[in-house]
Amino acid sequence: xxxxxxxxxxxxxxxxxxxxxxxxxxxxxxxxxxxxxxxxxxxxxxxxxxxxxxxxxxxxxxxxxxxxxxxxxxxxxxxxxxxxxxxxxxxxxxxxxxxxxxxxxxxxxxxxxxxxxxxxxxxxxxxxxxxxxxxxxxxxxxxxxxxxxxxxxxxxxxxxxxxxxxxxxxxxxxxxxxxxxxxxxxxxxxxxxxxxxxxxxxxxxxxxxxxxxxxxxxxxxxxxxxxxxxxxxxxxxxxxxxxxxxxxxxxxxxxxxxxxxxxxxxxxxxxxxxxxxxxxxxxxxxxxxxxxxxxxxxxxxxxxxxxxxxxxxx
Amino acid sequence: xxxxxxxxxxxxxxxxxxxxxxxxxxxxxxxxxxxxxxxxxxxxxxxxxxxxxxxxxxxxxxxxxxxxxxxxxxxxxxxxxxxxxxxxxxxxxxxxxxxxxxxxxxxxxxxxxxxxxxxxxxxxxxxxxxxxxxxxxxxxxxxxxxxxxxxxxxxxxxxxxxxxxxxxxxxxxxxxxxxxxxxxxxxxxxxxxxxxxxxxxxxxxxxxxxxxxxxxxxxxxxxxxxxxxxxxxxxxxxxxxxxxxxxxxxxxxxxxxxxxxxxxxxxxxxxxxxxxxxxxxxxxxxxxxxxxxxxxxxxxxxxxxxxxxxxxxxxxxxxxxxxxxxxxxxxxxxxxxxxxxxxxxxxxxxxxxxxxxxxxxxxxxxxxxxxxxxxxxxxxxxxxxxxxxxxxxxxxxxxxxxxxxxxxxxxxxxxxxxxxxxxxxxxxxxxxxxxxxxxxx
Numbered sequence: 033x034x035x036x037x038x039x040x041x042x043x044x045x046x047x048x049x050x051x052x053x054x055x056x057x058x059x060x061x062x063x064x065x066x067x068x069x070x071x072x073x074x075x076x077x078x079x080x081x082x083x084x085x086x087x088x089x090x091x092x093x094x095x096x097x098x099x100x101x102x103x104x105x106x107x108x109x110x111x112x113x114x115x116x117x118x119x120x121x122x123x124x125x126x127x128x129x130x131x132x133x134x135x136x137x138x139x140x141x142x143x144x145x146x147x148x149x150x151x152x153x154x155x156x157x158x159x160x161x162x163x164x165x166x167x168x169x170x171x172x173x174x175x176x177x178x179x180x181x182x183x184x185x186x187x188x189x190x191x192x193x194x195x196x197x198x199x200x201x202x203x204x205x206x207x208x209x210x211x212x213x214x215x216x217x218x219x220x221x222x223x224x225x226x227x228x229x230x231x232x233x234x235x236x237x238x239x240x241x242x243x244x245x246x247x248x249x250x251x252x253x254x255x256x257x258x259x260x261x262x263x264x265x266x267x268x269x270x271x272x273x274x275x276x277x278x279x280x281x282x283x284x285x286x287x288x289x290x291x292x293x294x295x296x297x298x299x300x301x302x303x304x305x306x307x308x309x310x311x312x313x314x315x316x317x318x319x320x321x322x323x324x325x326x327x328x329x330x331x332x333x334x335x336x337x338x339x340x341x342x343x344x345x346x
Numbered sequence: 347x348x349x350x351x352x353x354x355x356x357x358x359x360x361x362x363x364x365x366x367x368x369x370x371x372x373x374x375x376x377x378x379x380x381x382x383x384x385x386x387x388x389x390x391x392x393x394x395x396x397x398x399x400x401x402x403x404x405x406x407x408x409x410x411x412x413x414x415x416x417x418x419x420x421x422x423x424x425x426x427x428x429x430x431x432x433x434x435x436x437x438x439x440x441x442x443x444x445x446x447x448x449x450x451x452x453x454x455x456x457x458x459x460x461x462x463x464x465x466x467x468x469x470x471x472x473x474x475x476x477x478x479x480x481x482x483x484x485x486x487x488x489x490x491x492x493x494x495x496x497x498x499x500x501x502x503x504x505x506x507x508x509x510x511x512x513x514x515x516x517x518x519x520x521x522x523x524x525x526x527x528x529x530x531x532x533x534x535x536x537x538x539x540x541x542x543x544x545x546x547x548x549x550x551x552x553x554x555x556x557x558x559x560x561x562x563x564x565x566x567x568x569x570x571x572x573x574x575x576x577x578x579x580x581x582x583x584x585x586x587x588x589x590x591x592x593x594x595x596x597x598x599x600x601x602x603x604x605x606x607x608x609x610x611x612x613x614x615x616x617x618x619x620x621x622x623x624x625x626x627x628x629x630x631x632x633x634x635x636x637x638x639x640x641x642x643x644x645x646x647x648x649x650x651x652x653x654x655x656x657x658x659x660x661x662x663x664x665x666x667x668x669x670x671x672x673x674x675x676x677x678x679x680x681x682x683x684x685x686x687x688x689x690x691x692x693x694x695x696x697x698x699x700x701x702x703x704x705x706x707x708x709x710x711x712x713x714x715x716x717x718x719x720x721x722x723x724x725x726x727x728x729x730x731x732x733x734x735x736x737x738x739x740x741x742x743x744x745x746x747x748x749x750x751x752x753x754x755x756x757x758x759x760x761x762x763x764x765x766x767x768x769x770x771x772x773x774x775x776x777x778x779x780x781x782x783x784x785x786x787x
Contacts, residue, residue, distance in 0.1 A: 033686055036672045036706045039771035041757030043364055043516060043678035045356075047764045049712050105712065147713040147765075282717040287731065289718070336727040338749055339588060340598040
């Protein structure tokens, strides 16, 4: 009789990298579908090109480098979808392709593949595109269709030449902001869809509350402190999307829950500071990738006290 | 009422098939094989030296091998009959382990037993010596000789003896059934152990998924004023010695220390029962309760003789349901995989768990995604992901610096890892290498 001999444990949780990534994809579906509804086929195209090119870049790289092909872990698909949802619907289609190349090849694979990138690949790609082609990246079209109604404060305007209409805050109702009848990146406009995704991620225990709650909470409090409506501050721009889907990226945020709270608070502070004093109207992307770089440092100072740490008295 | 517990931990019982349903209501049933192969070196400490030879007639409970060294224990015949063989075979940890095979005459004739007349007046030394003579070692899995554990060095004091009835491992119900069916033996064993270490208090600790055991034990302790019952939250590794002490006594065993450093001693419920039989009836440890489950036809709790081969125990439970792929001594978190089904059971073997070929497969390892789950569940608050990186680089000193030696090898991190990182086995290897290095130095 041949029996397998190995060291324990001999039993594992059902959760795998693949199921976690699948959970993220599922959680992104409401935002994706509403985005496509609002912005039409061109949005669908941007998303599709982004996802397919991300997966292909990873596949081709791994084949060329004779590495184990791991596209089935779905992490490249998640990166591609996140990138697509972070673009305005009217970008030329070479931009999601280039963004995917930056995300997958430069940020992820060159640093050693999944788990070794020190910044969120999709966000860094977005940052590069934003800095290199600001006109494409900040020209937002109003949705083709609107949810529950046909009029918003911005009706009649074709495009808004600024990142998400932070500048025209006063004119929009919270309802428009919540359901996404505003110009913006494909995935970030409909806050309700993002909140549904957040609930799903919490319910499946894919993420914990630490990063999103501290991030969003800090933005609200900080905004009120500088005299801005905190709720509107969260309902505009990419705060909600960033806090739920980008800052929660396992690889690039701290390992310890305490560290994750510090990370979230710092992200929130930086967002509000950039919005108030920075040259950019929106700062979520930069806040998160900046804090990504600080994660190792936060990890070093937020370690847990180990059991029985007091050394044995000799 | 709030339940006792510790920080971290996992819930492997919720996994399909890993629960205790198959055997938790199966009453203990005795099984005696035709031949026993009694292992001589499965306890911690030196192998015992045979004091019988081939052809000798032995009685049940007769000593067949002498203790060697300070932490050795003697071994006794678990059946009456004829010594068939004194030899070596591949067993648990080693390629070649000594054993004595005895052909059972079927009479179960006891050797002369010397019960202690009045243990309440016996000295600590007398009790500990009786425990040693009975060949008792920890029956929860670790098999550390009990007389060593109870023999406190100069200057150490113990105020509480904890009886570990947590049984947090998957699959196993042997301790549960023992508590339900023989609570008196456990309590008497506890009182004797308390006397041996001069402790004022005894606490029997049970996880809240064993309501029947809690009820019987509670009823049985109602007339012992210095014994309490602590109900623990069901969570793995709640039955870990350090976790149990932390949960119930709110004390942390110092890094590198022993429970006695915080004035506590922990013994398994089976060990407590064995102590009471040894002292009150003079019976050595020759049988124990073992859960036989998994891919067997009729999963059961067997009162089984030490030295019974796995295949005999499995056949006593109706045989395999399908081709076994892996057989564990113990549960699926910390159990040891055995090389073949001819291996005999030991004094510490609380379970035989049979996996089919599908369940036996080792999952493929992927890259760490830094999901934080391992640091969340580690009951020692270590950083398993970081230790793994250091060990794969061969940086043993770095791992030591990050407290690798405090790892209790519970397997919680490996269990929870979505990338199926080989964590616990790597830590075991690292700890062994550090121990070897210390020995050489």
